[in-house]
Amino acid sequence: MSRNASVVNAPELDAAGFAALFERLRGRADWGEADRRGALNYITPSTVRAAMEEVRLGRSVSLAVPVSTDVTVDNPQPWRHEMISSPADHRDEPGxxxxxxxxxxNVHGNADTHLDALCHVIYDGKLYxxxxxDAVERDGAPALSVDVMRDGIVGRGVLLDIPRVREERWLRPGDQVTAADLVAAEEAQHVQVKPGDLLFVRVGHRRRRKALGPWDTASxxxxxxxxxxxxVADRQVAVLGSDGNNDTAPPSGVVDFPVHVLxxxxxxxxxxxxxxxxxxxxLCAQHDRWSFLCVVAPLRIPAGTGSPVNxxxxx
Structure with missing residues (x-):
C-alpha cells in the first residue's frame, strides 16, 4: 500500500459528522446505567482462558517505554527520580x-507509557x-477511576503493525490509520481481532524517535x-493501545483528541x-505470530484518572 493511500481515503469529519459518529458509537456501549467498566465487560473468564492458550514460545516482552528523567521537547515534565538515601551514603557504616x-x-504526558481510565475524558460536560x-473532584475521581481495573487486565493481545503493511519504516506525523488499514493488517498478518482482545496499533513512533530524535508530539x-x-466497536475491543497517543495531530475534524473522546x-x-x-x-515477525497473552497491571490509585503501566x- 502506498503511503498516501490511507490518508486520501480517510473521510473528512465536520461537526455534524463527528456528532453522529459519537452518538452511533455511544449506542454500541449499552451495559446499563450503573456500568462503570465499559469495554472491559468484553473480557470474561472464557476469554482469559482462551488467551492463556496463546502462549507457545514461553517468551515475555515489556511493552513500556523506559522511564526517563531527561527534559526533552516531547517530555517537558519527565519523571522525577529522587534518591532519598543512596547506597553510597552508607559506604563506611557497619551493619x-x-x-x-x-x-x-505526569501521568498523561506525551512520552511515558500510561493507561487512561474512563474518568479521564470529559465531553460535553459528561463522562462515560x-x-x-461532579463525580471528578479536585482531589481525585472516585467514579470510573483506574481503581476499577485493580484486579488487572488479562486477555488476548493482538499487534497490528501498520508501517509493515504499508512497507514503511514508520508513519509520519499527521498520518492517519483507518479501519481499512486495520483490516489490511489483519489479512497480511493472518490474525483476526476478536471480542475481548487488547488491540495494539503500531505506528512506528518510537522507531522514528530513536532515528530522528524527539519532536513536539503534542502538535x-x-x-x-x-x-x-x-x-474497534465492531470487533468489541476491550483495550486499545498505540506506541503514539492513539490520536493524530493535528486532529482530524473539529474536535481535539477525537479518538480519546470516542x-x-x-x-x-x-x-x-x-x-x-x-x-x-x-518477536512477532520472527515467528509470524501476532497474538499473545497480555497482562496489564495498573497501580491501585483509588481516585486516579490513569496510571503508569508496564x-x-x-x-
Whole structure:
C-alpha cells in the first residue's frame, strides 16, 4: 500500500459528522446505567482462558517505554527520580542500611507509557455512560477511576503493525490509520481481532524517535482516524493501545483528541498511550505470530484518572 493511500481515503469529519459518529458509537456501549467498566465487560473468564492458550514460545516482552528523567521537547515534565538515601551514603557504616528513592510523574504526558481510565475524558460536560462531571473532584475521581481495573487486565493481545503493511519504516506525523488499514493488517498478518482482545496499533513512533530524535508530539504525531473506532466497536475491543497517543495531530475534524473522546467517553474503551512495541514487533515477525497473552497491571490509585503501566506480552 502506498503511503498516501490511507490518508486520501480517510473521510473528512465536520461537526455534524463527528456528532453522529459519537452518538452511533455511544449506542454500541449499552451495559446499563450503573456500568462503570465499559469495554472491559468484553473480557470474561472464557476469554482469559482462551488467551492463556496463546502462549507457545514461553517468551515475555515489556511493552513500556523506559522511564526517563531527561527534559526533552516531547517530555517537558519527565519523571522525577529522587534518591532519598543512596547506597553510597552508607559506604563506611557497619551493619544493615537501606537505599530509598522516590518517583513522581505526569501521568498523561506525551512520552511515558500510561493507561487512561474512563474518568479521564470529559465531553460535553459528561463522562462515560453519562456520569456527571461532579463525580471528578479536585482531589481525585472516585467514579470510573483506574481503581476499577485493580484486579488487572488479562486477555488476548493482538499487534497490528501498520508501517509493515504499508512497507514503511514508520508513519509520519499527521498520518492517519483507518479501519481499512486495520483490516489490511489483519489479512497480511493472518490474525483476526476478536471480542475481548487488547488491540495494539503500531505506528512506528518510537522507531522514528530513536532515528530522528524527539519532536513536539503534542502538535505533530501519527494516530488513528476517528472513523477507525467503528472497527474497534465492531470487533468489541476491550483495550486499545498505540506506541503514539492513539490520536493524530493535528486532529482530524473539529474536535481535539477525537479518538480519546470516542474510545473512552463514547465506547468505554480504556486507552494505553505511548507503548513501546519494537521488541514485540520483532518477536512477532520472527515467528509470524501476532497474538499473545497480555497482562496489564495498573497501580491501585483509588481516585486516579490513569496510571503508569508496564504491560507484559507473553508469546
Amino acid at each position: 544493615v542500611h537501606f537505599a530509598f528513592d522516590r518517583l513522581a510523574m 455512560n453519562g456520569v456527571q462531571v 505533530a504525531r501519527a494516530g488513528l482516524h476517528p472513523t477507525a473506532l467503528e472497527y 474510545a473512552v467517553n463514547a465506547l468505554g474503551v480504556p486507552l494505553i498511550d505511548y507503548l513501546y512495541l519494537e521488541d514485540l514487533r520483532t 504491560p507484559i506480552a507473553v508469546l
